[in-house]
Amino acid sequence: MTDPLKAELLSVALEAAARAGALLRDGRPADLGVAATKTSPIDVVTEMDLAAEKLITDFLAERRPADGVLGEEGASTAGTSGVRWVVDPIDGTVNYLYGLPSWAVSIAAEIDGETAVGVVAAPVRGETYRAVRGGGAFAGDLPLTVRPAPAFGQALIGTGFGYLTERRAAQAEVLRALLPEVRDIRRGGSAAIDLCDVACGRLDGYYERGLNPWDHAAGALIAREAGALTGGRPGEAESGELTVAAPPGLFEPLQARLDELGAWRD
Secondary structure, three states, X not given: OOOHHHHHHHHHHHHHHHHHHHHHHHOOOOOOOEEEEOOOOOOEEEHHHHHHHHHHHHHHHHHOOOOEEEEOOOOEEOOOOOEEEEEEEEEOHHHHHHOOOOOEEEEEEEEOOEEEEEEEEEOXXXXXXXXXXXXXXXXXXXXXXXOOOOOHHHOEEEEOOOOOHHHHXXXXXXXXHHHHHOOEEEEOOOHHHHHHHHHHOOOOEEEEOOOOXXXXXXXXXXXXXXXXXXXXXXXXXXXXXXXXXXXXXXXXXXXXXXXXXXXXXX
């Protein structure tokens, strides 16, 4: 890698994610409970979410004190360097709460508002996914490449659901219409891992409404660098309204069908 800033940001992100992942994997209390809720009673925060975000933000402040930070659990500083970190200390908190393996630490670094580095560490899987804009995507040292686009009816699609009752009902209607049209649909519980699974070829495509920047920033970059297209509604970038990822040839019909089904509506 020839860009020294991106190389530094990647190194910092990898170390921060490794430290947080080790804390979460090895320090999970047997009696872990809910510390708080957010948008609804089932949108939970655990004490480990808070501890992991503090570990990450303290580490970033030590290594890159002039940078901004946006964290899921409330960390927010503007910074002066032009770099902003977008942090999800546990993507898949409900999975983590229940002892399910599909959770991850997601850390992205933006330079002047554009995602330049993404790291997603999935400690229970024993995998760390990484990408630098323009430099490809990797799991460890293994280069990642999306699957070739299948026919729409042969596509294995990942998705996720929100925590608000009305949104879940709308998402169920989209799922009801889409499920008979594709090979099958998976719901893993971590948007960051789902996006990395597109990059790895473990999913053909992925969509979800209601994501926040920390949910998709790192994973979407990893998917793109592995050859996927990402976006929201036709002509728009991925956002809280809709996030779609798939290889060229599948992305376009999937995005169009989701738009037709109103997957962006509550």
